[in-house]
Amino acid sequence: xxxxxxxxxxxxxxxxxxxxxxxxxxTDPNDEFLMNIMNSSESxxxxxxxxxxxxxxxxxxxxxxxxxxxxxAGRYIGDVEWQNGKSKYYLSISPRxxxxxxxxxxxxxxxxxxxxxxxxFGGSSSFYIKILICYIWQQKLSSAIxxxxxRKKESKISRGYEVKGQLLVRPSVFSYNKNKTIISKSFxxxxxxxxxxxxxxxxxxxxxxxxxxDFSKILPRNSTDAIRNIENIAHSFDKxxxxxxxxxxxxxxxxxxxxxxxxxxxxxxIKLKTGTQIKTSSLNVSGFLIDMAEVWECYLRSIIxxxxxxxxxxxxxxxxxxxxxxxxxxxxxxxxxxxxxxNFCVFDAKYKTMxxxxxxxxxxxxxxxxxxxSYMQSRGHVLVSGxxxxxxxxxxxxxTDSLLFENDxxxxxxxxxxxxxxxxxxxxxxxxxxxxxxxxxxxxxEKRYNGF
Numbered sequence: 001x002x003x004x005x006x007x008x009x010x011x012x013x014x015x016x017x018x019x020x021x022x023x024x025x026x027t028d029p030n031d032e033f034l035m036n037i038m039n040s041s042e043s044x045x046x047x048x049x050x051x052x053x054x055x056x057x058x059x060x061x062x063x064x065x066x067x068x069x070x071x072x073a074g075r076y077i078g079d080v081e082w083q084n085g086k087s088k089y090y091l092s093i094s095p096r097x098x099x100x101x102x103x104x105x106x107x108x109x110x111x112x113x114x115x116x117x118x119x120x121f122g123g124s125s126s127f128y129i130k131i132l133i134c135y136i137w138q139q140k141l142s143s144a145i146x147x148x149x150x151r152k153k154e155s156k157i158s159r160g161y162e163v164k165g166q167l168l169v170r171p172s173v174f175s176y177n178k179n180k181t182i183i184s185k186s187f188x189x190x191x192x193x194x195x196x197x198x199x200x201x202x203x204x205x206x207x208x209x210x211x212x213x214d215f216s217k218i219l220p221r222n223s224t225d226a227i228r229n230i231e232n233i234a235h236s237f238d239k240x241x242x243x244x245x246x247x248x249x250x251x252x253x254x255x256x257x258x259x260x261x262x263x264x265x266x267x268x269x270i271k272l273k274t275g276t277q278i279k280t281s282s283l284n285v286s287g288f289l290i291d292m293a294e295v296w297e298c299y300l301r302s303i304i305x306x307x308x309x310x311x312x313x314x315x316x317x318x319x320x321x322x323x324x325x326x327x328x329x330x331x332x333x334x335x336x337x338x339x340x341x342x343n344f345c346v347f348d349a350k351y352k353t354m355x356x357x358x359x360x361x362x363x364x365x366x367x368x369x370x371x372x373x374s375y376m377q378s379r380g381h382v383l384v385s386g387x388x389x390x391x392x393x394x395x396x397x398x399x400t401d402s403l404l405f406e407n408d409x410x411x412x413x414x415x416x417x418x419x420x421x422x423x424x425x426x427x428x429x430x431x432x433x434x435x436x437x438x439x440x441x442x443x444x445x446e447k448r449y450n451g452f
Contacts, residue, residue: 008033008089012073013096014292015352018062026071029064033082033089034071036285037062044080044287045272047133049109049298061289062091075351077102079126080287092125095292097390097422099128104429105299110136126288130210137206137269138223140262141199145226149233150192150256158184191233194250195263197242200234202266203227210269242270297335297349299429300388300417304336304347307435308442313338313345320375334372336388342380343449345442346372347388354389354417356398361387361415373404373411383445384438386414391434394419401441410449412441 010026010033012018018026018034026034038060046058061080065072073093082089095102106112112135158164159175164184172182206212247267252260305315318337323329336347348369354360365387373385385404401414416438418431 006087008087010034010089010091012062012091012093014073014075014077014093016073016096018071018073018091027069029066029069031071032084033091034062034064036082037080037091038064040285044078044285044289046076046289046291047129047272048268048291049294061093061287075293076289076291077125078129078287078289079124080285080289082286083284091287093289094125097420101420101422101429102295103132105295106132106136108302109295109298110139112136112139127211129288129290133269134206134210134212137202137262137265140265141226142223144256144258144262145222146258147255149226149229150195150253150259151189152192152251152253154188154190192250192256193237194242194246195256195259196230196234197237198247198263198266198270200230201242202269203230205269293349293351296351296390300347300349301336303418303431303435304438305338307439308338308345311340311439311443313340313442322375332372332375334369334376337376339380340446343446344376344380344382346376346382346385348372348386350387350389352389354391354415355393356391356395356400360389373413381449382411383449384412384414384442386412386416389415389417390429391417391419392422410445412445414438414441 009021010018020026044061059074061076062071062073064070073091077093077095079093080091159181161181166185167182172184175181175183203212247263250260250263301315305313309315316337316339318334320332321329322332334346335349336345338345346369348365350362350365352360352362352365369385369387373382376382382404386401400416401412403409404411404413416434418429418434421428421430
């Protein structure tokens with residue numbers, strides 16, 4: 001008889017040190033498991049929540065920090081595994097600020113209110129993430145079905161002895177001469193097959209690969225009924241796969257506009273296929289992750305837009321092309337750009353450590369945001385800009401903003417962000433002080449620039 005397979009487990013929080021089962025920090029730069037993870041980022045499924053379709057560069061899931069001589073996790077959370085003969089290695093990466101704060105972020109991004117039942121789910125990091133995805137999908141479904149399942153007009157051609165709808169004259173002439181029948185066209189309301197097929201396929205993936213059955217015990221009845229109806233309707237359709245072209249060509253009637261968010265989210269689930277176990281034959285690495293840098297960016301975008309929209313600021317598309325007609329043309333993509341009367345606020349979200357130390361501001365990040373400022377100044381005027389972090393040290397004595405380059409009186413630059421209250425109970429994100437300060441700075445710079 002062969003020996004049983006052994007399992008070796010590593011753990012970490014995002015952007016933090018990796019340790020083994022004995023809670024020893026891993027310091028061997030040649031650790032085979034971690035090296036394989038570092039070199040096979042394409043082998044793990046990374047769920048994305050960003051609607052802006054940005055062309056973000058991926059980063060390694062783990063890396064070896066030669067300065068501290070330690071292995072560290074990057075910005076992703078979730079689970080990764082590697083099969084090596086009879087041994088299976090696992091790495092579980094949890095959110096460094098805790099699940100409660102992660103839920104706060106999701107609640108803000110997707111306008112959700114999590115039930116007590118959802119907050120009590122345990123399990124591995126990837127299982128918990130999948131539960132959150134199930135919850136978000138269900139909330140989008142619940143919002144969409146208020147006006148019933150989506151329908152659209154479809155034409156129906158009838159051949160017979162009486163007109164049904166509009167008479168098709170020329171075809172009817174030939175038909176009447178041949179067999180004494182006429183041809184007419186009518187329109188009827190039918191279920192939108194493409195939308196329902198996408199929703200149903202996403203539901204099957206959630207059920208088979210995202211532990212939807214564990215989650216279904218807290219489903220409201222209207223969602224359960226809607227899922228049952230969708231399954232029954234989809235069952236009557238042809239067994240054809242929905243293509244990217246079909247998805248892109250969906251047209252939403254105003255009544256069913258709420259389905260767009262649900263369909264977009266469902267399509268992301270479908271594109272991710274089973275959501276697990278995308279393996280490379282050479283390295284045999286698999287996993288399921290979400291990018292906390294993206295979650296942080298979406299969270300900041302949401303709270304800043306809500307606050308500054310009260311003063312007339314609007315969030316705009318932040319993808320721009322420079323040197324468009326040259327062979328070296330590039331896209332620049334600041335994370336958050338707001339516009340009002342030709343003026344701009346430009347921010348980059350940084351999911352990195354911030355304790356108000358000089359070393360917390362990365363050199364490349366610093367020069368990148370100033371490149372964005374320079375470009376936006378060519379399109380109008382930048383009033384406020386900066387780098388926004390999850391602030392981990394509540395230090396009221398540190399000044400976090402100044403004039404741009406300390407001499408531009410019409411543009412303010414800041415390095416700041418919401419305070420992460422991770423040590424107290426309940427754990428939460430304290431953003432009121434940050435948002436109040438940001439709004440005050442924006443109004444001050446508006447008055448200064450306009451000469452008041």
